[in-house]
Amino acid sequence: MxxxxxxxxxxxxxxxxxxxxxxxxxxxxxxxxxxxxxxxxxxxxxxEDVLKTVKVPDLLGATIEEVRLLLEEYELIGVIGEEYTDRSEKGLVFHQSPNKNLLVEKGSKVYFTLSLGPFGSSEKEKTFIMPNFIGMTEEEVRNVAEELGLFVEISYRESTTTSSGTVLSQDPSKGVDIKEGTAITIVLSQEPEPQRVNVPSVVGQQRNAAVEILKNAGFMVTVREVDSTTQNVGKVLTQNPSAQGTATKGSTVTISVGKKVETPMVTVPSVLGQTRANAVEALEKLGLVVRIQEQESTDENIGKVLGQNPSANTSMEKGATVTLTVGKKAEVERVLVPSVVGQDRGKAEETLRDLGFIVVVQEEESTENQVGKVLRQQPGPEESLVYGSTVTLHVGIQVQSEMITVMDVMGLSEEEAVAKLESQGFVVKIERRTSAFVDVGIVMEQKPSAGTSLAKGAEITLVISRGVDGN
CATH class of the missing domain: 1.20.5 (Single alpha-helices involved in coiled-coils or other helix-helix interfaces)
Known part of the structure; x- marks a missing residue:
């Protein structure tokens, strides 16, 4: 158990x-x-993520039916535009955005533009009688033109009989048959530019004479009196505007005329043999203005007063000028720089070295006939330099060209396109054109086209859309 x-x-x-x-x-x-x-x-x-994306197909040159089939196949949504152009046959796509082969989500929009053929070839054009724009304002003209589908170009002409901003003439003229999309030109009136005349110089003239001269030249005159020394009483000291320029006829010129001032008299002391600083201090304490001129002297007199004008014990008004002659060190030997521009490098260097200069050569790309020759020099000819100074020669060398392939900037904004092309070393020129189908500020055309090989620094022209009304 x-x-x-x-x-x-x-x-x-x-x-x-x-x-x-x-x-x-x-x-x-x-x-x-x-x-x-x-x-x-x-x-x-x-x-699943991979299956949701697709590469944009190439629509350029396709018909509308071919585009429909491609977009259905790639599961994309098409947005169509139409535009007159001579770059593509009528009925074919000549522009698309996004560009081909870009990866986008299925169901994304693809914008494409169909050619209506050259301007005047489409059956969709409407014909009507040209209105009379004479006497209208620019805003009124643009409102009518927008309703009729016309493009407006503006020019201006001076007029004294018609108010500014009013239409003086138009092209085509009223009553002419025109088609939708036609560019018309209107001439707007503008006020004449005010007449400008030379301003005469009256500084140093007596007051009455100066006023007469300015009035005869067509100006109004304002006189302002300012304190001055005895010798300048009644004379024009300054003028505004100054001479040598122009001003609107009938405008005002202001002149400053000296008036007598009761000025205390002071006795000029002797400052001979004093240092420059001590002499200036002594004279300025008395209310005198000091002017310095230098003169070569012996070493012991460098920086000291060698002469004064006026001399000691002279009575002068406060504010008058005393000129002091101060000793300075003798100048070192100086040599005039000869002109060597256009000479061969070797000959130019030899010429300058024989005169005691140090020569530095900098090479620059140049035309073929300037290779090995001096393009320019620094300092320039006839300048005086201390013996042993440096002269720089810029000598031409053969240009090394670099060819670059132009990238495609169609459909980009103006800012993006310019930045890309300038980064390649090209010079970008901008043209603007109205378009009913390309957004404002977007590149419609580039010349030369993408893929072209150009030298660095070459010019490329971009045509930028100005929109429907061209603003």
């Missing part, structure tokens, strides 16, 4: 251990499956 109980107990223990092991194994299996499942889901998401 005891043994039977032991057997039953052992069996129960074995079953329990087996059951717990199975549960542990099952949990580990589920954990491993749980780790693998997210990776599988992620792979599916990546496949």
């Amino acid at each position: 005891y043994k039977k109980g032991l057997a039953v107990g052992a069996f129960i223990i074995i079953v329990f251990v087996f059951f717990m092991g199975f549960i542990s194994y099952n949990n580990r299996l589920q954990e491993n499956l749980g780790v693998l499942t997210p990776n599988a889901d992620h792979e599916e998401e990546r496949k």
Whole structure:
């Protein structure tokens, strides 16, 4: 009986251990499956993302039916525009945006423009009688032109009989049959430019004489009196505007005329032998104005006053000028620089070195006939330099041309297109043209076209859309 109980107990223990092991194994299996499942889901998401995108097909040169089939195949939405052009046959696509091969999401919009053929070839053109714009304002003309589908070009002409901004003439004239899309020209009146005349110089003239001269020249005159020294009383000291320029006839010229001022008198002291600084200080304390002129002297007199004018003990008004002659160090030997522009490099260097100059040569690209010759020199000819100074020669060398392939900037904004072409080293010229189908500021045409090889620095012309009304 005891043994039977032991057997039953052992069996129960074995079953329990087996059951717990199975549960542990099952949990580990589920954990491993749980780790693998997210990776599988992620792979599916990546496949779905790839399936949502597509490369834009090439629509250029296609008919409207071919475009419809391509866009249906690529699951894209087409937005059509039409424009007169002689760059493509009528009914064919000559512009698209985005460009071919760009990766976009399915369902994206692709804008394309169909050619209506050269201007005047479309059956869609409307013909009507040219209105009379004479006497209208620019705004009124543009409103009518917009309703009729006309493009307006403006020029101006001076007129004294018609108010500014009014139409004086038009081309075509009224009553003429014209077609929708025609460019018309109107001439607007503008006020004549005011007459400008030379301003005469009257500085130093007596007041009455100056006023007469200015009035005879067609100016109004305003006189302003200012304090002055005795010798300048009654004379014109300044004028505004100044002479040598022009001003509108009938405008005002202001002249400043000297008037007498009661000025205290001072006695000029002797400053001979004093240093420049001490002499200037002594004279300025008395209210005198000091003018300095220098003169070569011996070493012991450098910086000292050698002479004065007026001399000591002279009575002068405060504000009068005293001229001091101050000693300075003798100049070192100086040599005139000869002209060597146009000479061969070797001959030019030899000429300058023989005169005691140090020669530095800088090479620059030049035309073939200037290779090896001096293009310019620094300093220029006839300048006086200290012996042993440096003269720089700019000598021509053969141009090393670099050819660059022009990139495609069609459909880009003006700013983007200019930046890309200038980064290639080209010079960009801008032309503007009205268009009913290309947004304002977008490149409609580039000349030369993309893919052309040009030398660095060559000029490329971009035609930028001005929109429908050309503003």
